[in-house]
Amino acid sequence: MSFDVIVVGAGPGGSSAAYFNAKKGHKVLLIDKAKFPRDKICGDGVTGKSLSILHEMGLSDIITSTRKIACDGVIIGAPSEQELRIDISSPEDPLSAFCIERLELDNILYDSACEMVLANGGKVVCDGVIAPLIENEEVVGIETKSGESYRAPRIIGAGGYSCPISRWVLDKNNVETQDRRHYSSAIREYWTGISGNSGEFEIHFVKGILPGYFWIFPISETKFNIGVGMLLKDMDKQSVKLRKMLDYIVNESHLSHRFENAKPEPKSLRGWLLPLGSPRKGKWMPRKNYHSNCVLIGDAASLVDPFTGEGIGNALVSGKLTSNYEIFDEESCQDYQLQLWSQIGDELKNSYRLQRMLKYKWLVNWIVRKASKKPLLQELLTDMLHNKETQSLFKSKWFLLKTLLF
Numbered sequence: 288m289s290f291d292v293i294v295v296g297a298g299p300g301g302s303s304a305a306y307f308n309a310k311k312g313h314k315v316l317l318i319d320k321a322k323f324p325r326d327k328i329c330g331d332g333v334t335g336k337s338l339s340i341l342h343e344m345g346l347s348d349i350i351t352s353t354r355k356i357a358c359d360g361v362i363i364g365a366p367s368e369q370e371l372r373i374d375i376s377s378p379e380d381p382l383s384a385f386c387i388e389r390l391e392l393d394n395i396l397y398d399s400a401c402e403m404v405l406a407n408g409g410k411v412v413c414d415g416v417i418a419p420l421i422e423n424e425e426v427v428g429i430e431t432k433s434g435e436s437y438r439a440p441r442i443i444g445a446g447g448y449s450c451p452i453s454r455w456v457l458d459k460n461n462v463e464t465q466d467r468r469h470y471s472s473a474i475r476e477y478w479t480g481i482s483g484n485s486g487e488f489e490i491h492f493v494k495g496i497l498p499g500y501f502w503i504f505p506i507s508e509t510k511f512n513i514g515v516g517m518l519l520k521d522m523d524k525q526s527v528k529l530r531k532m533l534d535y536i537v538n539e540s541h542l543s544h545r546f547e548n549a550k551p552e553p554k555s556l557r558g559w560l561l562p563l564g565s566p567r568k569g570k571w572m573p574r575k576n577y578h579s580n581c582v583l584i585g586d587a588a589s590l591v592d593p594f595t596g597e598g599i600g601n602a603l604v605s606g607k608l609t610s611n612y613e614i615f616d617e618e619s620c621q622d623y624q625l626q627l628w629s630q631i632g633d634e635l636k637n638s639y640r641l642q643r644m645l646k647y648k649w650l651v652n653w654i655v656r657k658a659s660k661k662p663l664l665q666e667l668l669t670d671m672l673h674n675k676e677t678q679s680l681f682k683s684k685w686f687l688l689k690t691l692l693f
Contacts, residue, residue: 290316290409292609293429293439295416295452298327298393299337299599300585301445302400303606306344309400309407311610316437317404318429319446320415324394328475328559329599331386331512332358332488332504334375336600340607344399353395354385356486356505364491365655366648368541372487384488386504386512392599412437416451419581426579441615442581444588445606448562453587459578467523469589471561473516473596474529477552481511482545490595493540496532498646499525501542502596510552516561516596521646529558561596562589564631565639573628573635577620582609590631594638594645601631 294305297319305317333354341350359376375384401411415432419442428438429452444452448470457463481503489503499517506512515532517525537546567574573590576583584590585602592598605627612619645651 288316288410288437289428290314290437290439292316292441292443293318293437294443294445295319295429296444296446296450296585296587297321297323297397297400297411298445298447298585298602299396300587300602300606301443302393302396303340303344303603304443304445304584304609305400305409305606306396306403307607307610309403309409312407313409313610314407315404315409316412316439317400317409318412318414318416318431318437320413320432322413323397324390327389327393328557329389329512330475330502330504330514330596331388331392331506332384332595332597332599333387333392334384334597334600337603340600340603341396343607344396346395346399349395350387350392353391354387356385356507358384358386358486358488358505360487362487362489362491363655364489364493364542365651366492366494366497367652367655369652369655369659371655371658375488386488386506388506416446418451419455419579426581440580441609441612443606443609444581444583445585445602447586448560448589450583450587452581453583456576456578456581456583457574460575462574465519465560467519469563469565469567470519471516471563471591471596472519472522472529472558473514473561474533474556474558475512475514476533476557477506477555478511478513478546478549479509479552480549481513482548484511488595491536491542492645492648492651493536493542494648495535495540496527497648497651499529499532500645501533501536518642519560530556561591561598562586563593563639564590564601564635565593565642566632566636573624573632576624577615580615580620582615582620582623584609590635592638593635593642601635604630 291313292308293316294301297317305315309315361373361375363371417430419426420428420430420436430436444450484505491501493501498521499515501515504512515529576588584605586598590601
């Protein structure tokens with residue numbers, strides 16, 4: 288069976304790609320190995336970038352009715368135990384950032400994509416993809432675990448870091464599939480009854496777990512997503528496991544008093560890898576995410592924010608961007624990568640700088656102490672989250688140093 292576009296993976300990126308390509312009248316095959324609704328391990332944070340795409344998909348009302356608590360700030364906790372609060376509320380939408388369990392969010396996106404795909408003559412299939420279908424050294428479609436084959440001139444890999452399309456593209460491009468400098472490992476667990484959170488995303492750099500980090504994200508007024516993460520390269524140097532790091536925070540760290548009346552949700556502890564969008568050495572560009580007529584999006588394209596670990600927004604943005612191209616030839620694929628980097632590159636580069644800076648205990652303490660005393664810097668950090676012009680200022684190391692020192 289032939290299609291105009293095949294999208295492998297129906298998470299946020301795949302649903303976005305399927306929706307916007309089908310909306311332009313293309314016959315789309317959307318395929319995923321899982322039956323929806325299904326859970327996806329994540330920090331569950333949703334910010335303004337995601338909401339703009341959700342609005343274009345006509346999902347604002349259902350998302351607004353589903354979300355349980357607004358998040359209007361980010362708290363950065365230093366090893367010194369001092370905390371810095373950054374305002375992230377949007378003048379246009381005071382509820383512009385929030386958390387929602389991926390079981391709910393992904394199903395909302397999937398249903399919307401399926402409706403648009405089917406309305407435009409496409410098909411939705413639950414099946415695992417083995418590999419691209421190759422004829423005369425050209426990709427002509429995909430092969431599935433059930434033995435089916437589907438053909439299309441455009442293939443979009445949206446199946447996460449283990450996506451078979453992603454593995455094939457990276458192999459053809461001679462890119463290491465799991466460069467430990469650009470992957471983090473993380474575990475998350477759902478808890479109820481944690482005290483001290485009034486609607487903020489919390490990221491803590493706790494003395495006993497550096498260079499790892501710990502987060503608390505509120506799902507509702509009583510339920511929280513908590514977890515720890517660390518670069519694989521740094522984990523190679525550590526003897527401690529992520530599970531022990533989490534236990535230390537809950538039971539022994541300066542944050543332990545917040546867990547005195549809290550309880551973990553049974554069987555909610557899960558681990559996963561985060562393919563980070565940190566620029567590759569010497570290029571300040573992402574890795575090459577296309578080959579032949581295949582392009583990668585979202586986690587399959589390694590677009591997770593290196594500092595926050597958030598990947599939903601970049602998945603939605605990259606998915607939508609694929610609908611701008613009628614063909615996936617070399618010129619179009621190069622343009623896709625350049626256009627994508629022009630939209631999210633500055634943000635990823637700034638996050639990469641923060642990730643590298645905040646590995647050092649003394650530096651985290653110094654930055655949080657300085658920023659806490661400088662309202663101008665706090666305003667700049669807030670504006671950076673909403674304004675691309677302000678983001679561009681943070682590309683300059685001199686600007687960062689001058690802002691902190693003077």
